[in-house]
Amino acid sequence: MNDRAKFYERLTQQVEAFTGPDVHWLSTLANTAALLWMELDTINWAGFYLKSGEQLVLGPFQGNPACTNIDIGKGVCGTAFAQRKPLAVANVHEFPGHIACDAASESEIVLPFYAKTQLIGxxxxxxxxxxxxxxHDVSGLQKLLNLLANALPDIEF
Incomplete structure (x- = not known):
């Protein structure tokens, strides 16, 4: 196992501590965003967008103020949600329809996540x-999100 795999394994174990029957799902997402912000190097934003109708709305995050609503299918976030697959974008300025919430951002990773089997954001x-x-980031973050999928209750939006 390489160092990055070990790093993400440790993060996933830490996120597991934020879950449980007595922990509200929103608190779990807030603490997960805070942990990612604290542990990942060279990032300027980490957080969640949650499905609401035909849009994704800003959820728990760490970083500068962000876009509040993103249409499903638009930008990196909306595209990853619509395609139900992770997107690691090396240069956001080359991504068609990129939504620039922070002019300092140069690259981005977005992964859809579930509560049980329901895609929620x-x-x-x-x-x-x-x-x-x-x-390596896609794989490590996907394992972390798989843990969340099993730990979060069914959430209807």
């Missing part, structure tokens, strides 16, 4: 560094 992480995210 995306995890979004931005970086001021080009090419910040790769398949």
């Amino acid at each position: 995306v995890l979004d992480i931005d970086s001021p560094v080009l090419n910040r995210f790769d398949q």
Whole structure:
């Protein structure tokens, strides 16, 4: 196991501590965003967007104020949600329809996430560094989100 895999395994174990029958799902997401903000290097935003109708609305996050509503299918977040697959964008300025919430952002990773089997939103992480995210990040963050999917209750939006 490489160092990055170990790093994400440790993060996932820490997130597991934020879950449980007595922990509200919103608190779990807030603490997860805070942990990612604290532990990931060279990022400038980490948080969640949650499905509401035909949009994603700003959820728990860490970083500068952000866009509050993103249409499903638009920008990196809306596209990842609509396609139900992770997107690691090396240069956001080259992504068609990129929504610039923070002019300092250069790269971005977005992963859809579930509560049980219901797709409820995306995890979004931005970086001021080009090419910040790769398949190791996708894999590590996906394992973290798989833990959340099993820990979060069924949430209807």
